[in-house]
Amino acid sequence: MKLKSILTIPIFSLALTSLSAQTELPSGKQLLRSPGLDAFSLQLMPSAFDSVSIDTVDTESDFGFDSAWRIETKGDTGPWYAVQLQSSSFTELKKGDTGIVRFFARTLESADESGLGQIGVGIRPAIGWGRGMVSETFNAPEEWGEFLVPFTADADYERFEAQVSFTLGYRAQTIEIGGLECLTFGDAVAFSDLPRTRFTYEGRETNSAWREAALERIEEIRKGDLSIRVVDAKGKPVRNAKLTLAQTESAFEWGTAIPFERLLVDTPDNLIFREKVLELFNAASPENDLKWGAWLGEFQGNFNREQALDGLKWLQEHDIPTRGHVLVWPGRGNLPDQVRELLGTPEQDQIQGIVLDHIREISAATKDYLYEWDVLNEPYTNHDLMDALGKEIMVEWFEVAREEMPDMMLYLNDFSNHDFTTDAEHVQHFEDTARYLVDNGAPLDALGLQAHIGGKPNAPENVLATLDRYWNAFNLPIRITEFDIRTTDEELQADYTRDFFTLAFSHPSIVGVQLWGFWENAHWIPTAAMYREDWSEKPSVDVYKSLLFDQWRTNLESKTDKEGTFATRAFFGDYTVTVQAGNKEIEYSFALPRGESKEVEIQLP
Template identity: 40%
Template sequence: MIIDTSLQNASFWGGDGDNNTGAVGTRAVVDVDHELFDKAVRITVNNPTGVFWNGQLQFPITTAVNAGDVVLAHFYMRSIANTYETGSSFVSAFLEDNTTYDKFLNREVSAADEWQEYHLPASITTAQSAGNLALKFGFGGGDRPQTFELAGIELLNYGDYDIALLPATAPTYVGREPDATWREAANTRIEQIRKGDFTITVLDANGETASGASLDVKLQKHAYHFGSVTVGSIINGTSADSATYRETVLDMFNQSGPENDLKWGPWIGEWGNGFNKTSTLTALQWLRDNGLYTRGHVMVWPSKRNLPNLIAEQLPDDPANAPASIKQEVLDHIDDIGSATRNYVYEWDVLNEPYDNHYLMDAFGDSVMVDWFNRARLNLPSHGLFLNDYSILSAGGRNIAHQQHFEDTIAYLVNNNAPITGIGMQSHFDETLTPISAVYDILERYHTAFPNLDIRSTEFDITTDDEALQADYTRDFLTIFFSHPATVGVQLWGFWEGAHWNPKAAMFASDWRAKPAATAWKTLTQQTWDSEFDATTDATGQFSGRGFYGDYGADITIDGVTRHFTFHLENGAASDFTLSFATPE
């Protein structure tokens, strides 16, 4: 045991409620009737802010922990009162370094009115002195009051031990069940909004309608975007891994864009030899040549820490003292990268993460955001222009403050006539997985507020060792996203463990083994949501069908002669196609 298990001795911070509403929550030690313990700590949450760590019950370690040690958090939880539709209360259990704020465990757990036991193992990757690491329970998430109890809290150090041998409460999510109620409605919406009726009229070599012609019609590429960011140096590379990387891109995705190459720093050469304008444009051209829809990320990431050194070194700590010349330098950058990529990408993330990247807005006012979109439009007259941010869909969908800021920022841009066309929701998940119905509700919230804007999942991934969980959530997230009419695509934030910002989240292992999530992705996008017809024209030379929107190929045979044709089925466009053998090949 490496913590003081006395509930009375635990550290407690009530958190800071919004708008001077007092503490987020309070605690009390209460008597309970349980065969394993007789005391519990009752947390009453009255003013949640939507930020899980704003309000904490803390158990600091009482002895040092070595790098590589394996620990096990063990505790019980039950709900006393809540008004959530699930009937459960929740809290975030996390192991945090008090100096660096690195988290070795971060898991939202929940319980109804019966005691729920949790075993949460974790590997401690850096040495920790006594008091520097703590097991914490954060209760600031959500948007409603709740009361719950925790008891039997332990943190055990197993030292150098195989973590797989420890008991572990498997993570899951609401809506995972095969008969979950959301599935039927989602599939009905997909059938209605992602498909269209079409009619093919076949003409023979004389231009006459051809009855009895054989047709083999197949969807070649979805109109909807199922994509992933890519790494330019790997696309351009000559190694065996580069070859497999390119093959996998073409096999799995119809949309892509650079992960880092188009960020301001690497674009101007600050990230070393692996990044330069020539290689970036070469990789983008390869994507375009192979028919992938491409997008750019990101024009302005407006915090001092995420701006290039060229700009950051000019910025004082106090934004009020920032030199006015910076405004023009940002606009010059938008001119440079916008004009250079005009023929390489179809859309851009103009602004990234303004919730906690706002130095330039603090320095020059919010109106600079409108200026950036207007400048982007000047260079990109017909391209999509997006605002992109995180914690809108992830972390249980409970970050109320971030979600509201996102909505307020979009409203500011729209109300000030910024040429924004889309909403980018990053979608980075860990094992605290947002209920599937809640994902749809969040999409509906923003679509209702901004009905003319597209919505895209721009940075989807799931960080977990549980490959079955990763696969199931990939399947269900894709399904619910595809089922919402405002969405235009889901883009992974990388797919191969050998080139991924968070290797556990990759769909392919470093040796190119396809994880179950890759199989789930491919099964949905290329089998479940496929359209293929083996048919014969009727007496009028026609065949009618209903298929997913996208690009089609049709092999048509008349009297033993086969011709290949293509057509594009698009929502709201003409859907009657005449395919004539009289047309020269």
């Protein structure tokens, strides 16, 4: 995702009085060039040009400010980053410095079902997109409410290199924001000592109805009937034989995106990284190594096809199934130099041939290492090729991919398509694109939902309803392809990891969940990682291990009955069973395939 700043409107004239706010803050430096909202400018994407108005208004509050911004969005201006208030930093930040953004907000009108307006807060590099210190989303109450968003600098930033932003591209709403302060404390105040506004989500409660229903579905759809019969050398049943059943792998795919350099260059951290990959995951994809520019060596950093192939070989040698990402990412900024130079010229008709040649070339080089590909990535915001050549070119991308890779699962992949209540336009576009591909004969095998979760996570019931919508419309497998939770609230991160994994594992359409990284130093949003920079574990690691290796694995001890049989319901996956009877012992391995039952007969020597 990349924000295109189409229209920038400076905003001045808001004078703030000294605050006597509800929460006392430590003394610090101003992060921005002025303490209030007049440091910000308004940036709009084309979809929001005629839909947003902003005024400075007099107001009354109990918090010491008497002026505020009134921001009205007159319709659904999604995506959320279509409307932003932005200000670059005026004070240098050193890595590890702490700070806080404090503001007050209220909702006057909102088209949202909750009746509350939405506001997103981000702190990130002023240039580029992705890595950042804060990305939080919350609702503004009807009466003035205080919001406190602490942060820790994730790198050194010179003046103007960091940016504070408020994102407002949501449903029609009128909100007011006042009493803004952005402070930095250097290394004088610990992050843990700073006050914060904590966020939650509907359905977080342990006794939520959705959770009980999900756990029932898990028992039904993720387990099969397993029967083990033990006989002696003459084929007669062995009664009271001791069985120790151990599940060694899940049939469900729990994966991660990987920077391939981490697999191939020996450093102390990279060695730990590889150990974690082998310990935690049974599926993977490259993070960037198979993107077109990286394959050609045009990406900044150490990227080339030799490294890409060596990384794929490493994963294959370690028996980790790997998906390809991505054949065509059709936005100008994600295309190689040769294609960008042709766009908008009389020779742009040559582009489709170049794209198809790339699909053929990279498919031939990688197909022995992969089992699925994202053929088309993020068409909602990346559509320059379709704008130039017509949307029918998408069908041909899938057709050529199928010709080159007859047995490969072929995906349509996009972001912000996991909850129709928070981004209805994006979900509708994703569904319309999938429908267009299917109706025009494209061999679309599966759907990819990125599920990058903000600081105010989506209600599980809403995500489940969106999955139902796709399942009912297409009956195609769905993979969560790029999951992360970008919040500094580690308890919230852990709880939502539990709940998102639970809802995904409970839905019949989902074949796997892939994290978009797991370690702070190899993650596009460091705060979203499960492991900190020093490899210490956040609470989400305990949740991850408990679900995947304890609650959703079948490990037990029992004995055979008088017929020499033991029967149970077991999670789909790979197993080893050890049988002991008298002084005889044997170990036997087998698989309980997804969606099947299994009868195993073991003969003692």
